[in-house]
Amino acid sequence: MSLSWTGILPLAVVLSSLVPGLLIFTLREDQQQLRTFLNLLGAVIKLVLVALMLYGVSQGAVFRFEFPFLPEAGILLHGDALSLQFVSLSSVLWLATTVYAIGYLEGAALKSRFFGYFSLCVSATVGLALAGNLVTFLLFYELLTLATFPLVVHTGTPEALRAGRVYLAYTLGGGALALMGIALLHSIGGTESFTTGGYLAPLMAEHSASLMLAFGLLVAGFGVKAALIPLHGWLPMAMVAPAPVSALLHAVAVVKAGVFGLVRLVYNVYGVDVMDALHLNDPLLWVASATIIYGSLRALTQTNLKKRLAYSTVSQVSYIAFGVGLLGPLAAAGALAHLVHQGLMKVTLFYCAGAFAQTLGVHRVQEMNGLGKRMPATMAAFTVCALGMIGIPPMAGFISKWYLGLGALQVNKEWGLAVLVISALLNAAYFLPLIYRGWFSAPGKEGWPAEKTFQTRLTRLPESHWMLVVPCLFTAMLSLLAGLFAASDLSPLAWGLLIVDREFQP
C-alpha cells in the first residue's frame, strides 16, 4: 500500500467530518464556540479536499485507498466521477446545513449529541459515495442508518420515537436484504471493485437466475432508503425530525444514499448490457413510475407543510431511479443531474419550512397565508425551488426533466414522457397553492401561531435569524444557477454528461 496523496485523499475526505464529529461528542454543552468552530472547520476542510479531488478527476487522476477487510473484498475508497457528483453535493450542502442547524438549534438542548451524530451522518454519506465496492458500500450504508437514527429521534417526543422505530424497522430490514444480495453476488463471483460497464457480464451465462435474485434483493434493500413504493412508509413519518435533519435526510444523506446505490448497481455492478439482457430494468422502471405518480398524489392531500414536502421527495427521488431504469445515455445524464438538482431544491424547501416553523410557528399549509410580506427573502427562495420542482425553466428542475424526457424518447419509451408530464401537473397542483398563499393571500387576522423575534448582533435581515435565511438564499441561488448555466463546465449537468461519456463509451 503506497501512501501517495491520491491514496490518502479519499480517506481524508471521510475523516474530515468524522474526526470533528468524534471530538464534538466530548464537548460540554456550553462549549458553543468551540463546537461551532469544529463544525465549520470540518465542513470547510472537506470542501477544499473535495475541490482538489474534483480537479484531479476532471484531469483523469485516480484516487484509491484500500486495506484488507474480508477475504477477497477489502475496504476500498475510490474517487471517480460518479462518486464525486455525490460527494460534492453532500459537502456543499453539509456546510450550508451546518450553518442552518446552528441557527435552528440556538437555545436548544443536547447540541453536542446532535452535532456529533450530524457529522457522523455526513461521514457515512461521503464514505458511501466514495465506496469502491459493494462490501464497502454496505458497510457505510449501515453506518448511515445507525448515525441517522439519533437525529430522527432527537426531540425525544413520543411521535419522534415512534418515527424512529419505524425508520429503524424499515432501514434495518432493507439493510438485511441488501446484505443477502451482496452475499449472493459475492458467493457466485466474488466482490470486485465498481467498474465502468459492470463486472457481472461473464457470469451471465451460468448464473442468470442468481443474478436476477440478487438484483431483486438489492433493489429492495436500496429501495427502502430511496423510498420506492411500497417501501416508502418511513420517510413521511421521519419528518418529525428537526428541519436541518429533514433537509439532510431528503436532500443528501439517506434518500440519496439509496438511490445512489441503485445507480452504482445498474451502471457499475451489473452494467447496461447485463441489465438489458436480463430485462432487469423494466420492473425498476415500473416501480419508479408508480412511485413518481403515487408520491405526487399523496403530497396533494397533505396539510402539513413538511409532510407535503416529504411526499414530494418520494416522488422526485424516483425521477433518478426512473432515469437510471431507462438505460439510455440522455436519461442517465438527466438522472445524474437530478441527483444534484433535487438535492439543492429540496434542501432549500426544507430550510424554508424550518425557518417558517422556527420564526413564526407556521407548520400547516393553511397558516402560510401572507408569509411573503413577513419573510420575503425566505419565501422567494421557497418560490424559486418550488417552481424548479415543477420543472419551470430556467430553474434546475427543468434541465433534469428535459433530459429525462429526451432520454425516454431516445430509448423509445414514450409513455415515460406521460409520467413526467402528469407528475409535473401534480407538482404544480401542490406547490402553486403554497406560493399563492405566501404571496397573494392576506395573513390571518389572529397573527402568526408562534412568532419569535431574533436579536443578535448580526441581525441585518429583519425577517429571521440570519443563519436560517442565508443558507436558504445560498442553495436557492445554486439551484437557479445550476439551471441557468446548465451548459457551463461546472454545472451538475455537464458533470453528469461527463460520467455518461465514460459509462456509455468505454
Place this chain on the structure above:
Amino acid sequence: MNGTLLWPAVVATPLLAYFSLYRWPETAPRWLWLCCLPALAAAVWPPPALDIPLWPGARWGADDMRRGFLAFSALVWLASTLYAGRDRPAVPYGKWFWLAWLLTLTGNLLIVISLDAAGLYVGYAVMSLSAYILIAHGGGKIPRRGGRIYLQLAIVSELLIFSGLIFRFGETGFALELLHWRRAPAAPLTALLLLAGFGIKLGVWPLHFWMPLAYPASRPVVCAVLSGTMMKTAILGLWTFLPAENPLAEWTHWLMAVAVISAFYAVVAGLPQKDSRKVLAYSSISQAGYLLAIVALAWQQPEHRSQWGILLLMWTVHHGLAKGALFLGAGLARAQRLQPAHWLILAIPALAMAGFPLTTGAVVKTALEEGLTGTPYTSFSALLLAGSLATGLLVLRALWRMYHSQPTGDADKFAAGGVAGWIILSLMVLVLPWCWPLMDQPFAASLKTGKILSSAGLVLLAVAIATIAVKFPISVSRRSFNRHPGMVVSRFIKALIDDPPLPTPSFSPDRLWWRDRERHWNRFWRRDAVSFTALTLGLLLLAVGIWWL
C-alpha cells in the same frame, strides 16, 4: 465594441432596470421605457447571432421573421411602459407590478431572439408565469378569478408544449438549433400537442375561454401587452417549431374550420359585452382565427411558405400595433374624459382593424385575399369580406363602450408622456404601409379603386349598422355568453386541488381477524390433532420402511 453583445443587453437591460426602482422609487417608473431601446436597436441593426453560455444550445440572434417580431414587440412594450410609467391610477402599481412587468418583458424578448428551442421555451415560461402577477396583482375577487384561470391554463399550455417539444426533438434527431427543425417532418401527435399548447396562449376557439375572464380583470395597459405582443409569441412558436411540410395532412381542413369559427364566433360573443376590454378580448380571439388560418394555409402550400410567412408577420405586426393602441386608448378612456383629438387618434387603429384603406389593415386583408387564390379556399374571400364587416362592428362596439366608460367628473389629465406612446402606436398603422418594403406590393394592390371602394364601403356599412343599432337598441341577453365554460373548468380544477378526492390508504391490519386466526391455530394445537397426525405419520413411515425392506 463587439456588436453581438447587443443580444445579452436586450435581455439583461429590463432585469437590471428593476433595481433602479430601489434607488429612485418615485421617478424610475417614468424612465423604465428606456429598457426597450436595446431591443429596438437590435431590430433595426441586427448584429450576427451569438452563442450564449447558458443552457445547452442557447443561441441568440434574429432572422428576418424575428426582426419583425422584435421590432413591433419592442415598440408595443415601449409604448405600454411609457404609458404605465406615467399612469396614476387609484391603486398604484407598486414594486410587484414592475417586477412582473420587467420579467414578462424579458421573457417576451427572450422568446423572440432565441434561435434554439430550449431558449424559446424558457422565455415562454418566464413570460407566462410573470404575466400571472400582472393580471392578479391588484387583488380582489375579479383579478383573482381571472388570474386563476389564466394560471391554470398557462400551466397546461406549458406542459403541452413541453411534451410537443420533446417529441419534436426526437423527430429532428436531437438537434438543438431551430434551423434544422424546418425540414424534419412532424408526427400528427406532435403537431396537435404544440397546436393545443400554443392555441391556449393564442386564445383560439375553443381554447379561448380564459381571455374574456383574464382581460377585464387586468389593467388596460396589461391587456395591451397581453394581446399586443404576448399572444403573438404563440405564432412565432408554431411557425418555428413545426416544419414547412404539412404535419396534419387532410386534417388541415379542420384546422381551417377552427380558425373560421374562431374568427366569427368571437364577434357574435363579443358584440353584447359591456366592458370595452372584454369586447377587445373577443376581437383578439377573432384575430387569432385569422393568424391560425394563415398557418394552416402555409401548410397547404409548402412551396409558398416564405410568402405566407411574410403575410403572417405582416398580420401579426398589424394586429399587435393596432390592438396595443386600442387597449391603451381604452385605458385612457377610463382615466379621463377624452377630447375630440383623442377620438381622432383612437379612430386610426380602429379603422385599421376594420381594414380601412391606407392602413395596415387594408394591406394585410388584400394580401390574404390575393394569397387565397390558388388554394382550395378561394371561395373564402367572401368570408373575408364578412369578416371585415364583423371586425368593424366589433371595434365600433369597443369604441362605444369606451365612450361610456369615461369618468363623469373632472378627472386628472393624463401625463403627456404616457399619451405619446399611445400616439406613436396609433400612427404606426398609418406609417407602416409607406415605409416597410415587405408591404409595398400588397399596399399598391390595396390602392386600386375597386379595392378602396369595397373596403371603405364595408367600414361605412359597419358604421351605418352601428348607428341603427344605437338608435334602435336591441337588448340581447349576455347571460348565455357570460356563463363561461372557463369559469366552470377553473372552479372544478380549484375544487380538485383544494380537496383532492383521494382516499388515504390505510395499511392497518384488521387486528380482530388476525387475533381470530391466532386463536384458531392455538386451539388447533391444543386438540389432539398434533399427536394424532404425528402418530399417523409415524405409522405410515414405519409401513413404508417395512415395505421398502
